[in-house]
Structures are given as structure tokens and as C-alpha cells.
Amino acid sequence: MRRLFIGVTLFFLIAASSAAQTITVNNNLVFGDMFPGVPNTISKYTAGAAAEFHVSGTNGAEISIQFTLPTKLTKIGVSIQLIFFDTDCAIDHRPNPDQSSPLFDNLDPWSTLLYRLGVQGLTIYLGGTAVPRIVQPPGAYTADITLTVAYTGA
Amino acid sequence: MRLNVMNRSVKIILFVALAAVLAVAPVVNSQDVATGSATATVLTALAVTSTAALVFGNVFQGVSATIANINAAAGVYSITGQASAVISIYMALPEFVALADGSDKMTISFSSTDASVDTLGGGVPTGMVATSGYQNIDPHNFPAASNIGSGGTTSIYLGGKIYPTIDQAAGAYTGDIVLTVAYTGT
Structure with missing residues (x-):
């Protein structure tokens, strides 16, 4: 009977350790107002403008991260x-991630x-550059x- | 008999425990996908129009002629775009005007006060006043803070001076003045 109790407890622990990973979009990549003919770069360090995703899941587990990126707005x-660009992404899995x-x-x-998830998961930052034409229609x-x-x- | 009861109890406990685990165990995703977005709002594009040429009219051999930028005969350019946006302005100014067949040329010059930038966009040189923007400035070097007016239009007025020689061939002389405008991004 005691063995059975231990077995059931272990089963609970194993089940609880397999937490699903979930992604939250904390911020979209926002270029804001752009002048025709003037390229605009959003740095991954810019809070509120760079894209920011948060991944939660099992502490210490390795995850693969893959973007499907657009080539045009x-x-x-x-x-x-x-x-x-090939340096436009950054990741921080510390409990208090620092975007800067x-x-x-x-x-x-x-x-x-x-990358491995931290205690509080993992935060991903993404910057980018938009290049409007000189005669880019407004909107x-x-x-x-x-x-x-x-x-x-x- | 006692063993049978025990086995049965074990089976029941196992079943209940398994059912409980299945009920509370989280569903494990093999992956998760999220879609964010990139957004931008493009402002009004710049458009430049030459609405009036710089016209010296009839001139006499050996007598220079000047048109002030506040004169009705001054050259007028209209720039439309995003209200209040800062723009860079560059004028490619000719050093002479010429007959269509190129057989004779006449010197033209632009002084450091021959242009005005009317951020009210009035489009009328004679209506230009100091408070309308930048008055009597150098057409070779427009102010860095030049901007589209709050109404979305800015006008540029251009004066100049020509120097007919005493043996200047008679006829109509022309030269190109090219205005280039671009947003600075601010």
C-alpha cells in the first residue's frame, strides 16, 4: 500500500514537470509614423517599439526558437x-530580463x-528596418x- | 479471502489514482506558435511643382536685370507633404542661360538673399513676410530646419540677376533650375 502511494505521488510529479511551453506576445514591432523615402530602423533594445515575445515553460528545458519573418509590410x-539583419534578435532568460x-x-x-528556459521562462526581442520608397503611398x-x-x- | 479483498482495494485505489492524474495532468504541447505583427504608418509623400518660372522679361544688351524674390516675376515652387515635417532643400542653380540653339549664353547669378521659404504655402511672392517662414535666404544653402508648413504646403520664391553683354545676341534665353526636396525623417 505504501509503495502504491509512492508510485502515485511520483506519477503526479512527472506529470507536473512536463509543463507546456506557451508564447505571449508582449509587444509588436512598431515602426510608427514613417516618411516616404526615409528608412526607419527599430532597435531590439527599444522597449515599446521592438517586438517582444515571452516563452514560459519548464525551467531548464531547452527549446528551439524559429521565426517566420516577413520581407515586406x-x-x-x-x-x-x-x-x-542577422543581429536583430536578442534573448534573455534571467528572472528579470534586461532589454537594454x-x-x-x-x-x-x-x-x-x-536556448534553455529560465525560472521565469525566456524573453525574445526583435528589431528590424523598414524601407519606404520616395513615393510610398500613405497609410x-x-x-x-x-x-x-x-x-x-x- | 483477506488477500482477495486487499487486491480489490488496490485495484480501486489504482484506478482512482490514475483517473485523478489524467484529470489534473497538464496537456503537453509539442510546440507553441504565436503571431505578432510589424506595423508602420507611412505619411504623405512629398510632391514638388514649379508653379512659376523666374522671368526676367525683356532685357537690354549691357544692362543687368534683377528680380527680387518678393517680385511677382520671381520663380515659385510649391512643395506639398506631411504637415510640419522637416525637409532638406537643395537647388541646382545654373551659371548661365542660353539660347535654344546654344549659340550664345548669358550669365545668371543668385545672391545669398535671393530665396524665401514660405511655410504658409501662399504661393505668392509678393505676399511673403518675415513671419511666413525664412525670408531672404541663400538659395545655395537652405536652412536645415526648413519644413512643410502646418497646412501641408510650403512655397519657395527665387529671385536672381542676369548680365547681358553689350553684344548679347537677341533671343529667348533659358536655363534649368532644379529643386530637390527630401524628408529628413523628423
């Missing part, structure tokens, strides 16, 4: 070139990134940035 019939000085900096958002332009994370099992 669009509105009906027209687009703006959108550039993500992230723990893992200058990461390539076009590559699959492997609101948008694009989707998709982030996929998965446990690697390591």
Missing part, C-alpha cells in the same frame, strides 16, 4: 521592404535558435511575425 496593393542589455545578444532571427502597413517554439528534449 503591406497594405492593399502596395508594400514596403522590410529587413531583418540582454544576456544573449546579436542573434540571427533567420536561424533556428536553441497603415502591417505584416505577421510568426514565432514557433518547441521543446528539444534536451
Whole structure:
């Protein structure tokens, strides 16, 4: 009977340790008002303008991080070139992540990134550059940035 | 008999425990996907129009002629764009005007006070006053703070001076004045 109790308890512990990872979009990548012909770069360090994603899950577990990045901002019939450089991403898995000085900096958002979740999960920052044409039609332009994370099992 | 009861109790406890675990165990995702967005709002594009040429009219050989930037004959350019946006302005000014066939040329000059930037966008040189923007400035070097007026239009007025020689060939002389305007991003 005592063995059975221990077994059930272990089962609970094992089940509880397999917490699912979840992503929260804390902030979108916001270029704001742009003048035609004037490129605008949003630094990954800029709070409130850089994209910010938070991943929660099992402390210490390794996850793969993969962006599906757009190459243009669009509105009906027209687009703006959108550039993500190979240093536009940063990650911080400390309990109190610091966007101005992230723990893992200058990461390539076009590559699959492997990092471990911290106690409070992991925060991802993403900057980018938009290049409107001189005769860019005015209006609101948008694009989707998709982030996929998965446990690697390591 | 006692062993059978015990086995049965164990089975019941196991079943209940398993059911409880299945009920509370979190569903483990193999992956999670989130979609954020990138957004931008593009402001009004710049447009530049030459609405009036700098016209010296009839001039006499050997007699220079001057048109002030406040004169009705001054050159007028209209710039439209995002209200209050700062712009850089560059004028490519000719050193001479010429007959269409190129057979004769006439010197033209622009002094350091030959231009005005009317941020009210009135488009009328004679209506330009100091409070309208930048008056009597150098067309070779426009102020860095030049901007589109609050109404979304700025006008530029340009004067100049020509120097016909005493043996200047008669005819119509022309030259190109090219205005380039760009947003500075502020």
C-alpha cells in the first residue's frame, strides 16, 4: 500500500514537470509614423517599439526558437521592404530580463535558435528596418511575425 | 479471502489514482506558435511643382536685370507633404542661360538673399513676410530646419540677376533650375 502511494505521488510529479511551453506576445514591432523615402530602423533594445515575445515553460528545458519573418509590410496593393539583419534578435532568460542589455545578444532571427528556459521562462526581442520608397503611398502597413517554439528534449 | 479483498482495494485505489492524474495532468504541447505583427504608418509623400518660372522679361544688351524674390516675376515652387515635417532643400542653380540653339549664353547669378521659404504655402511672392517662414535666404544653402508648413504646403520664391553683354545676341534665353526636396525623417 505504501509503495502504491509512492508510485502515485511520483506519477503526479512527472506529470507536473512536463509543463507546456506557451508564447505571449508582449509587444509588436512598431515602426510608427514613417516618411516616404526615409528608412526607419527599430532597435531590439527599444522597449515599446521592438517586438517582444515571452516563452514560459519548464525551467531548464531547452527549446528551439524559429521565426517566420516577413520581407515586406503591406497594405492593399502596395508594400514596403522590410529587413531583418542577422543581429536583430536578442534573448534573455534571467528572472528579470534586461532589454537594454540582454544576456544573449546579436542573434540571427533567420536561424533556428536553441536556448534553455529560465525560472521565469525566456524573453525574445526583435528589431528590424523598414524601407519606404520616395513615393510610398500613405497609410497603415502591417505584416505577421510568426514565432514557433518547441521543446528539444534536451 | 483477506488477500482477495486487499487486491480489490488496490485495484480501486489504482484506478482512482490514475483517473485523478489524467484529470489534473497538464496537456503537453509539442510546440507553441504565436503571431505578432510589424506595423508602420507611412505619411504623405512629398510632391514638388514649379508653379512659376523666374522671368526676367525683356532685357537690354549691357544692362543687368534683377528680380527680387518678393517680385511677382520671381520663380515659385510649391512643395506639398506631411504637415510640419522637416525637409532638406537643395537647388541646382545654373551659371548661365542660353539660347535654344546654344549659340550664345548669358550669365545668371543668385545672391545669398535671393530665396524665401514660405511655410504658409501662399504661393505668392509678393505676399511673403518675415513671419511666413525664412525670408531672404541663400538659395545655395537652405536652412536645415526648413519644413512643410502646418497646412501641408510650403512655397519657395527665387529671385536672381542676369548680365547681358553689350553684344548679347537677341533671343529667348533659358536655363534649368532644379529643386530637390527630401524628408529628413523628423
